[in-house]
Amino acid sequence: MGHTRLRGFFMVSMLLLAIVTAMFVSAAFSLGPASMARGRKLSQQQAAERAMRTGLDYAIARIRATPGGLWRAKDPYSVLTDGLVVTEGEGQVVGWVKDGAHWARFRFNFNRQDGSGGLDGLDDAATAPDAAVGVCVNNLVSNIDLPVFPQGQGPTATARFRLAPHTMLLKVEGCCGSVPMSNGAPSRFSGTPTRVASESILGLDLGRGVSVDSVASAAGDLSFTVGQSGKVRFDSQGAGGARLRTKTGLSVLDSQGVGAALESPQGEIRTSNNGNQVGTTQVASQIRREQENAGDSFYRISKVSAPKLEAGAISLAGGVYEVDLDGQQQIVVRHFEMSYQDYKTAKLAGSLPAGTVVNLPSSIETTVNSNGLVEVKFTKDTTLDSASSVTDFAVVPSKGAFQEGETPVGGALPVPVGTYLVQLANQIHSDFDAVLGDNIAGATNFSTSAGLAALLNASEGPSGSVTTPGGMVLTYQDSGTTIVSTQNWNSSWDGLGSQSPYGNGQYQFGSLELAQFFWTRATTPEVAAALASYMGPPPAGFGEGSPPDPEAAEGASDSSKGLAVKDLKIKLSSQAISGDVNIVTTINEEGVTLRFPGNVVLAGRLDGQGGAVVADGNISLLGNGVDLKAGQTSNKLNLYSAGNIVIDGFAFDDSSSVYNNVNLEGVAYAWGGLTVNVGKLGSKLDWGNFTLRGAMVAFGGDPEQEAGSTDSSSIQIVARDADLLFDGAYLLNLQDSPVKPNSSFVVRAYQQY
């Protein structure tokens, strides 16, 4: 009985042992494959992630290799190397990577399938991209931000966010799994692959030659002179760009030399000294201040990027084309085969030859409207005739186009000494104005300029009192640097006119009296030397006899004859006009470009949608204001000069001369300096306003040179008010692409899912 129980116990024990052993073995068999599966899954996930990152780097490599950087996989291209097979086209990219034992795939897509062109600039793909991949956006070369819409939604949807300029949205999918091989490379996965995806925003590294957007960029000073109570405002259309940049200093002064307001709702100024090189400018508190470093790049627009001449461009002989109306109100154009400077000198001296009457080509239409306004309209791109002996090109009215202060022979001040006397009086007044404004009467103990101090010192010693024949008394001390008091400074004097900004000629009485006093001392060597230092050498006869009491300066006396700048309009437009002036028969949206190898001078009101002026020399727009709008679909540049750009709103018309407003939409780009005069210090005329929508650049050298700005070309603007609005749309595809083969990218945002 005992043996039987023992056997039973033994048998049960053995059965239990067998069961336990079997459990362990089966558990091992069960867990082993699961562990292997986990390992395989992890391995595939890592391979998919590497493929995704390979896709990111592939995109960067392709962008770097594409001139201009605007790569969107538009055209068919394939890469077939050992272990990397990529096909691209119609905006889609599919790449296979041999990764150890795996084949992994990356995919991305630029095609929104939004029809021909559209936001993506691509035609619809024959095979619609997989919606799960998403849509990439290349905004690297643009200066404007772009909306990014939710997956599968179009422009009517609310944008997820706006993609900043010089950035790129990349959505890349990476997959890894089992693949059937065909011709040495896989084409699909068998089964469901392991998938990872990422969305990243890459930005061009700003340290590698990318320009920080700016409405005004100057290699030298950026200076504004505004009218009394005038101000400078700057802003931006869209994100970024509400910025002023100068390698040196920025100043906003009023006509008295006092710091004036600089305003912007979201602006930034970049100068040396961390944005603090602003003198006495009243910079609004919300404006950010940043450092502008010497090596920071401005927009680079090379000559080849400037608007080019289209087929069918006409050529003209160089020189000056003077437009006039004859007695029958017929337009007469005289050609002077000389540089504009020679023409101007001869015109000022009254020694201009007769010129040659010419018939302009039919593509340059000349019309007279009922108000007597003459329009010269360029309907085709125009350039220089290669046989021409001069490279300048100028269109001016017959009265000429002079800047304020230039007086053709025949003016009311034929005697140079009189001119010098008035200029001296104006300078004295300007110096007083700079300190006191128009509040000279009754002012005591104020400082004056070094030049005037030297004159007083040379005339009457380091301190003393000056009494003029008209009764003005000025007391000074400290070697003339401190005016202690004035009496009768504002006495009535009917010699000068009543034009603004002074409002009343009597304000200049004291300055003229003082100038006349210096006349009486001018024959002494000390005073003559001080005068020479202050105003330049006085002309012969200055100081001899009694000082004259001149009338106000007048323009050319011959005001009844000839065409003035206010009567001339120069238009750049390819819109054809029928026989009736006001009927537009055909509209061609292409802008008209004037491109010349020398200086270009256009005097008269210049306007035209899509028009552009390109010169290897200087560009001068004189006289009657500018209303030039860059095209939205064609030329995005208004003015491009390999020299300097001068826009002068002074419309010379004898005693009716005025300053006109200057409105510019587009880009004004100069290798050298950029000057806008819609007013002049000391002028008695009303100043005009200056508005800019787009950007302006005084690059300070050849933008094709890698070194960038090499001189200190400045931007100088004189206007009652200046309003600058940055609009990157005008720079779109215009500036030399910032994307280079060695461009560096920084990750602005990244998410993996």
Place this chain on the structure above:
Amino acid sequence: MPTNSTEKGYTLAEVLLAIFFAIVIFLTLVGLGLTTLAGGQKTSDLSLAQSAAHELLESAIYEASDLPGSAFWLSTSDSNPYSLSQVASGRQAYTVALYLSDATDPGTPTLKRCRIRLSWWGGESDRAGYGQLHTEAVRYVSKP
């Protein structure tokens, strides 16, 4: 002292047969156990190697990304390793070889192929019971 029991014991043949079966079963279980252990070891080594390869490759690329002129970007051989090193992961020691070569496509002149190979136990391709004793990871990267 003799007994009167009529029960008989196991015969020698029965005992030997039982021992034989016991040994067979024991050896089978041991074999299964060893095979399972080896499979686990192989899985473990491979998984660790693959993860290490991924991390080391990404790390090497990341460290070189800010050094445009470094030797990393100048290396152009897919047969001679740019670097050789040893790394331990878990209980296994791995030999790490990094190969850097150009993608050699005109459309992607800045694209570089980075291949990392981790091997252990001599890196045999087909060791009995273990199979492949190395793993690789490949990534293409655009030169800075």
